[in-house]
Amino acid sequence: MRFAAIKTIYENALKNKNVYFLTGDLGHFGEKEFAEKIPHQYHNVGIAEQNMVGIAAGLALTGKKIFAYSIVPFVTLRCLEQIKNDVCYQNLDVTLIGVGGGLIYGPYGNTHCSIEDVAVMRALPNMKVVCPANAPETEQIIKQLMKIKGPTYVRIGRGKEPMPATSYTVSFGKGKIINKGTDIVIFSTGTILEEAQKLVQMLTDAGISTELINLHTVKPIDKNLILKKIRTRRAIFTIEEASLIGGLGSAVAEIVSESSKRNLVFKRFGVNDLYLKEIGDQNYLRKKHHLSAETIYPVIIDKIT
Amino acid sequence: MTVAKIKAVAREIRKHVIEMAYNAGGAHIGCSLSVVDVLACLYFNTLNIKPKLPHWKERDYFILSKGHACSALYATLAERGFFSPALLKRYMKNGSPIAGHVTLDSLPGIEATTGSLGHGLSLGTGIALSLKNDNKNSKVYVLVGDGEMEEGSVWEAVMFGGHNKINRLILIIDNNDLQIIGKSTAIMHSHPFEEKLESFGWKTVSINGHNINEIIDACKQTGREKPLAIIAKTIKGKGISFMENKLEWHGKSLTRDDYEKAIGELNKIP
Ligand SMILES: Cc1ncc(C[n+]2csc(CCOP(=O)(O)OP(=O)(O)O)c2C)c(N)n1
Numbered sequence: 197m198r199f200a201a202i203k204t205i206y207e208n209a210l211k212n213k214n215v216y217f218l219t220g221d222l223g224h225f226g227e228k229e230f231a232e233k234i235p236h237q238y239h240n241v242g243i244a245e246q247n248m249v250g251i252a253a254g255l256a257l258t259g260k261k262i263f264a265y266s267i268v269p270f271v272t273l274r275c276l277e278q279i280k281n282d283v284c285y286q287n288l289d290v291t292l293i294g295v296g297g298g299l300i301y302g303p304y305g306n307t308h309c310s311i312e313d314v315a316v317m318r319a320l321p322n323m324k325v326v327c328p329a330n331a332p333e334t335e336q337i338i339k340q341l342m343k344i345k346g347p348t349y350v351r352i353g354r355g356k357e358p359m360p361a362t363s364y365t366v367s368f369g370k371g372k373i374i375n376k377g378t379d380i381v382i383f384s385t386g387t388i389l390e391e392a393q394k395l396v397q398m399l400t401d402a403g404i405s406t407e408l409i410n411l412h413t414v415k416p417i418d419k420n421l422i423l424k425k426i427r428t429r430r431a432i433f434t435i436e437e438a439s440l441i442g443g444l445g446s447a448v449a450e451i452v453s454e455s456s457k458r459n460l461v462f463k464r465f466g467v468n469d470l471y472l473k474e475i476g477d478q479n480y481l482r483k484k485h486h487l488s489a490e491t492i493y494p495v496i497i498d499k500i501t
Numbered sequence: 502m503t504v505a506k507i508k509a510v511a512r513e514i515r516k517h518v519i520e521m522a523y524n525a526g527g528a529h530i531g532c533s534l535s536v537v538d539v540l541a542c543l544y545f546n547t548l549n550i551k552p553k554l555p556h557w558k559e560r561d562y563f564i565l566s567k568g569h570a571c572s573a574l575y576a577t578l579a580e581r582g583f584f585s586p587a588l589l590k591r592y593m594k595n596g597s598p599i600a601g602h603v604t605l606d607s608l609p610g611i612e613a614t615t616g617s618l619g620h621g622l623s624l625g626t627g628i629a630l631s632l633k634n635d636n637k638n639s640k641v642y643v644l645v646g647d648g649e650m651e652e653g654s655v656w657e658a659v660m661f662g663g664h665n666k667i668n669r670l671i672l673i674i675d676n677n678d679l680q681i682i683g684k685s686t687a688i689m690h691s692h693p694f695e696e697k698l699e700s701f702g703w704k705t706v707s708i709n710g711h712n713i714n715e716i717i718d719a720c721k722q723t724g725r726e727k728p729l730a731i732i733a734k735t736i737k738g739k740g741i742s743f744m745e746n747k748l749e750w751h752g753k754s755l756t757r758d759d760y761e762k763a764i765g766e767l768n769k770i771p
Contacts, residue, residue, distance in 0.1 A: 219682070221648065221651075221680050221681045221682050221688065222681060222682070223681070223682050224681070224682065240682050240683070240688050242648070242651035242688050242689035242691075243618050243619070243648050243649060243651040243652055243680065244651045244652055244653060244689075246653060247653060269617060270617065274617065303525070303593040303594075303600065303601050304593075304600060304601035304602055304616070305600030305601060305602040305604050305614075305616055306600075306604075307568065307602050307614065307615070307616030307617045308601075308602065308616060308617075473598055473606070473607075474596050474597060474598055475593065475594075475595075475596075475597060475598065475599070475600045475601075476594075476595035476596055476597075477595060480595040480596070
């Protein structure tokens, strides 16, 4: 996903001299050519993320289109007030690319994991939040963002996300039906889609007609689609590799609770509101947070039977 | 401890660093090797500590602000007797508390969580201020990377330390001139550090960060009026010929071959 992101920005930067890429000393993902071919549009601002976002906003004030890149916590929380005042308040054309969303940096500890970012970015007025699930989604979303202005946060993985079995297209702001079903629906966002797909297979095998919808765009959320599903399905579940507080599950819950539907089964699956004392790889931590297909499956069965 | 003994300890720490990185299947190596000699001097000479009483109230503090070099710190603490070296096998493993960045309470002897760059000097300043107000003699040593010096927050702490004459605060800069994408001096003109720090009210000492005598001597240079900054010229990947000054060894995984070659080189040191 890192290669896909940087490659797509580079290709567009070659065509448009106003497209800039800033990094806080992170990379080695194909940006070397970028730096050599169009040095005015590529800047390693050093390990200084607050300055990076401020500079991004300054560049955007003169009409440039900026993509600023670092590991999720450093490009979101470290520079939060620069994002709020400089980018969002002034409503500028800056896209933050956060690498390593969720638990993928697990062995490196909680300084590098990111469970708070989706909620925090979602709370900022003018900010758009997108969590692609894999490299092709990342590429498509970034291409679309070339034509969409304003503050955006794109939360990507770290590289080992599986490629989709069959190719499909995604559109910014619109949910993508990955698997058709008529009984229950699961909304997923980001790289945990692979786990959601396993889960859907398990439920389908158990005879439960399960629809899987990829809500890569968490903000603005595809409200019409969610309302339609609230009306026509008997149970709704959300899955995300982010805190249970404030992310996709909360966004869907806000719509569910304000709808007039009664007797809807609804449950969110996400990262618990705590910093685990133990570390582990992504799969290990998903299990610990009850976010693996195997740990979610019995909970859903229990809820719908 | 004699210089020869500290050198021998440093060699053991380097071996642990290599084994831990190999075991973990990818970790920060060059970054850790860079700080080994400084850590060996601190823990085997300078710091006033009791490994069996990690929370002893009169102790000196050490904060590894470049928390990604944690394997060197864990290995040093193990060698110093804070815990059994057997625990190092759990570095970055599923279910273990020992993360790839320094984490408070994960092991005895760790004073603060770091990993996001640019936090350690502020944390150390707070500890030093508290000790000063409580009339304790303890000192606080904070090790930062030269790339890390690009973070503005470091300079906010530098300003505070100088202004408030936090004389028990010692900043050590691991000046290896490499970060992730390239040479620090090419990315940002934050060097030279000496003049800048002095203008902020710090005393500075510049040394070879792999020379045991120079490190030990520099750590003694604290004064009454000013915080002390030690600018330690180091080599990223120090001690393993094929890793020295090589950008890619910031965090590359070791093959079996690399591992054996590295351990072989360390075993040859007397
Ligand atoms: C706030 C923050 N930004 C970015 C990173 C990612 N990162 C880890 S190590 C590193 C380079 C550090 O350079 P330096 O301080 O010189 O340490 P060394 O290369 O000597 O280990 C970067 C950018 C981080 N850990 N924290």
